[in-house]
Amino acid sequence: MTTAASSTSKNVGLLLAQVAAERGDAVAIATPGRRDADGRRVYQTITFAQLEADSTRLAAGLAALGVTPGTRLALLVKPSIDFVSLVFALFKVGAVSVLIDPGMGRKNLLRCLDQVEPEGFVAISIVQAVRVLMGRRYGQAKMNVTVGRRWFWGGPTIDDLRKTDASHFQPVAAAADDPAAIIFTTGSTGPPKGVLFRHEGFYEQVQQIRDRYDIQPGEIDLPGFPLFGLFNSAMGVTSVIPEMDASRPAAVNPLNIIEPIHDWQITQSFASPAVWNKVGLYCEQHEIRLPSLKRVLSAGAPVPPHVLRRMKNAIHADGDIYTPYGATEALPIASIAASEVLDGTELASAQGAGTCVGRRFSGIQWRVIRITDADIATLDQCEAVDEGEIGELIVTGPVVTHRYFTSEAATQAAKIADGERIWHRMGDVGYLDAEDRFWFCGRKAHRVRTIDGDMFTIPCEAIANNHASIFRSALVGVGEPGDQFPVMIVEPWSDKYPQSREAIDALLEEVRQLCAAHPLTETIHDFLLHPAFPVDIRHNAKIFREKLAVWAEERLNEPSQD
Missing domain, CATH: 2.30.38.10 (Luciferase; Domain 3)
Structure with missing residues (x-):
């Protein structure tokens, strides 16, 4: 790494300076605050020029604290102006940001931190308190910054960093292979793993997303996933951060998405399928339109056609919903529009x-x-x-x-x-x-590995999902791989949930007959009903089939009550 900006640098942090030079007075980020006397939401805002200056001061403050290129700092801050500014500051100083979803639970969070051994924490007050109370567990973390009120520990606050003279600070001109961040997977198919991101990866993500979706400077986005706020700022797009728990997207209040879309005439929004499921249903039930919204993005799990259809009906007539595909380790990989799904691939998927x-x-x-x-x-x-x-x-x-x-x-x-x-x-x-x-x-x-060959989840589950009462289903295997037998577990729509043992048996029999009539699922003989599938913590959309497989085996091994 070098410490002078260059035209060949792959540091995303440097893109912000370009945006600030072109759109300095435009709002970069807005966050919801209190309501005024008329009940209208008041927003806290920061311009691109202010964000560029603030992140540079924070970077200079981090450098004065002893942070050098490659220093690993755990960033545990809620989605906010501070979060976006700190991410850019960490890029500019060359630190490696450690990003862990707090929704994965205390045990997994601590396990992830133990593996990374951060050299400091840039975190909210409660996290710093826990760090101190852990004693020697994080004794190597010497460079700690509190975002919020500092209680009984030392180290600077974010406001202290903002007092730093940044006049002589030079952002790091990162090379393509220089480390930029460690981001943990959700652990949906095993323990969470820390993925090492290079600067080139972040830089190319911005370019690929911008070019594929023709995102233009001056657009206004509602990011339902924190890192999309970073991409927006690097593209000259305004971010209006919604009032929601980013670790529990399925629990979002639809009005907290709909209100800022109307307030800001938002043109684009990225969120989990679980968010759009709630928003689309609410819009349909209350006949709400979102005419400014021309581009909706959703990822993390396959987006059901009913979600695509409802959202397509709610947004601008010429708008579309896009479902980028990828993984923490590789994103974005591919994309498809709802218009192509609903007009072409939906029927094939259902079969x-x-x-x-x-x-x-x-x-x-x-x-x-x-x-x-x-x-x-x-x-x-x-x-x-x-x-x-x-x-x-x-x-x-x-x-x-x-x-x-x-x-x-x-x-x-x-x-x-x-x-x-x-x-x-x-x-x-x-x-x-x-x-x-x-x-x-x-x-x-x-995949379910039977004696007759492999069975794959999505195609088989689609057959069960064709029943009008079924919200979603999960194919799991019970037994040793190679000799497993398939079990189809179904979760009904909440308003169609059977209310008696007889009704449950009748519903399962109907699903059984549906599956028996299709060659993909004709060998499935065991069907179970589950009230609410366990799902991943990041998007609340990926089904934890491992947990359901254990549950199914226990249920099938229970003594008969007859």
């Missing part, structure tokens, strides 16, 4: 074809290879499958991360060497069609 995630981004190459659970060291060890044949997806490109920070074994299991390039094993199964679109058929770890 078990899988979920079409669309066409790849321009910077991505992909292949579908023969499924294996073994490590693959080099690309020449991969066996490609034919078009239309289900296999395992691998991808490469500038947004693809090269390794995990916390586990060399995980790196070996997920990465494939190809000269100077690295391919990532997505952990997803599916196939490419004649138009080079990828059809997602589920997670590799979730």
Whole structure:
């Protein structure tokens, strides 16, 4: 790393200076506050010029504290102006931001921090209090900044950093391979893993997202996922941060999304499928329109057609909903529009074809290879499958991360060497069609391995989901891999939940008959009803099939009550 900005730098933090030079007086971020006497929401705002100056002062303050390129700092701050400014400050000073979703629970959060061994915490008051009370557990964390009130510990506050003279501070001109952040996966198919992001990855994410969706400076976005606020600021897009718990998106109050869309005439919004499920249903029930909204983005899990349809009906007539596909380790990979889904692929999906995630981004190459659970060291060890044949997806490109920070074994299991390039094993199964679109058929770890061959979750579940009373379903395997038997678990819509044992049996029998009539699901003989599926903490949309498999085995082994 060097400490002078250059035209070849891949530091996303430097993009903010360009935006501030062009749109300095425009609002960069707005956050909801109190209401005025007339009940209207009052927003706290910061311009791009102010954000650029503030993040530079914070970066200078961090440098004065002893932070140098490569210093690992855990960032535990709620979505806010401070959060976005601090992320840019950490980029500018060359620190490695450690980003952990607090919604994963205290045990997983502490385990992640233990693996990373941060050299400091930039965190809200309660986190700093816990850090101090942990004693020697985080004794190596010497560079700590409190965002909020400082109680019984030392170190500067964020307001102290803002007093730093930044006149001689020079942002780090990061090279492509320089480390930028460690972001943890949700742990939906195993323990959370710390993914090491390079500066090039963040820089290319901004470029790829901007170009694919034709996002223009001056647009106004409502980011339902904190890091999208960072991308917005780097693209000259205003971010209006919604009032919601980012770790519990399914619990959002729809009015907290709808109100700022109307207040700010928001043109774009990114959020979990769980958020749009609630917002779309509320808009339909109350005949609410969102005419300023022309571009809706949703990711984290397949977005059901009913969610796409409701949101399509609520937004601008010429607007669309896009579902970018990827993973923490590689994002974005592909994208498809709701208009293409509803007018073309929806029927095929309902009949078990899988979920079409669309066409790849321009910077991505992909292949579908023969499924294996073994490590693959080099690309020449991969066996490609034919078009239309289900296999395992691998991808490469500038947004693809090269390794995990916390586990060399995980790196070996997920990465494939190809000269100077690295391919990532997505952990997803599916196939490419004649138009080079990828059809997602589920997670590799979730496939049911029967004596007659593998069964894949998404195609099979689609058959059960065709029942009008079923909200979603989950195919799980019980027994040893290779000799498993399939179990279909269904979760009804809340307003169609059966209220008696007889009604439950009748519903399950109807689903059983539906599945028996389709070749993908005719071998399933066990059906169970579950009141509310366990889901991931980041998007509240990915189904924890591992937990449901354990639950199903316990239920099926219970003594008969007859």
